[in-house]
Amino acid sequence: MSLLSTDATRSDVVELRIPCRPEWVAIPRLTAATIASRLKLSIEDIEDVKLAVAEACTAVMQHDHHGEYIDITCEAHPDALRVHVRDGGRHGAADEGATAVDFDEARIAGLGIFLIRTLMDEVSFDVHPERGTRLFMVKRIGASAG
Numbered sequence: 001m002s003l004l005s006t007d008a009t010r011s012d013v014v015e016l017r018i019p020c021r022p023e024w025v026a027i028p029r030l031t032a033a034t035i036a037s038r039l040k041l042s043i044e045d046i047e048d049v050k051l052a053v054a055e056a057c058t059a060v061m062q063h064d065h066h067g068e069y070i071d072i073t074c075e076a077h078p079d080a081l082r083v084h085v086r087d088g089g090r091h092g093a094a095d096e097g098a099t100a101v102d103f104d105e106a107r108i109a110g111l112g113i114f115l116i117r118t119l120m121d122e123v124s125f126d127v128h129p130e131r132g133t134r135l136f137m138v139k140r141i142g143a144s145a146g
Contacts, residue, residue, distance in 0.1 A: 048119040056085040
């Protein structure tokens with residue numbers, strides 16, 4: 001885990017790498033909650049962030065071509081918490097002509113992505129058999145999700 005600070009953008013960055021196994025999901029979940037608390041998010045928003053991060057990690061794990069690790073980056077900005085959840089995929093796991101899969105069509109979508117979209121203010125994602133799964137989420141300070 002590393003903590004970096006840049007004065008120009010006034011953001012603090014925490015990076016985690018966990019094994020791609022369910023028993024490790026609590027670490028990024030609690031880390032994101034701690035950062036959200038430092039940003040003075042409300043208790044409800046902190047709970048939303050915790051659940052969204054857990055769902056994002058679980059979604060990556062459920063993808064057929066997940067890698068060995070999940071990388072989580074939490075960026076604390078004066079106006080928002082930005083969270084990236086990604087894995088590197090499995091190189092060589094896909095066919096030669098593989099293209100990116102629309103997240104809504106992927107099996108990992110289900111209730112998890114619905115929850116993430118409901119809980120966070122912004123959500124974007126990409127699922128690709130070789131590049132892996134990447135989710136980007138934003139929780140704005142003082143904003144309601146939805």
